[in-house]
Amino acid sequence: MACYEAFDLNPGSRRYLNCKFGKKSLFQEVGLGGSGYEVTKYIYATPDVNILIQNGDSCTGRWIGYVAVSTDEAVRRLGRRDVVITFRGTVTNPEWIANLMSSLTPARLDPHNPRPDVKVESGFLSLYTGDESACKFGVRSCREQLLSE
Template sequence: MPRCGSSADPSSAPVASRAVQSVATSIATSTKRLRDQAQSRSSSSSSSLASMWRDVQGSNNWRDLVKPLNSILRDEIVRYGEFVSACYKAFDLDSASKRYLNCKYGKRSMFEDVGIGNCGYEVTKYIYAAPGTETPRWIGYVAVASDQDEVRRLGRGTCS
């Protein structure tokens, strides 16, 4: 991700924009390939996540999940990659834009606008950073599971 504090020079924006677009394209391509592979596997892995979510989150240092790579862990890595890719896609690198170096989209529509609208999550907060005395810049978001099926899949009970 570009350094927030170094972007005052508009001439660096095209280079930064191409770099971020290249990274986003690479992530999107890899994510799509992995998602396609994940979808071709049995749907049993998503129902199993509820019983082993702590292990998938690293509570046991991913023991017995890495070699060979467990399909449930792989699916979760792909899912997190999609959320990271959403950040890159939402980051506004157009120096002529009023939202330059901030998120291009509103919280309610961000996931839809970046192509993952049915992910079962909703953005609740944006995260900003202010290096030095500069104006804070958008660096990411906080999202929570909002879909009952996603909450159950994660092994977290029910939404309230």
């Protein structure tokens, strides 16, 4: 729920299609303050759908989730360090339309063992592996962002 509550769907907002809150205040703003987790990274991607934002640029990364890590206090209580990776789901009408047209495709994330029998939804695979770093304000793939965390 945190992703849905934090995602800005107001076309008049300067944060349209991004997170409404900063990393330090996200959990507090969505009612999860004191949860024992801290947001360490926001994850961005350029969805494989044509969503034009205010400036007419469809080549802009949008906020799709976050990485959170358990606090030192929570680690002492739990006896382990938790890392949570959260992606928001489908929200906008163009995303829903793209979902209806999607299919399963081989994931092939391991170059040493491509396993064509392992399949994932094509839109998510594109979102996860697509690299828009050449675009203005573009982003590396979700996969690269997560591996760098």
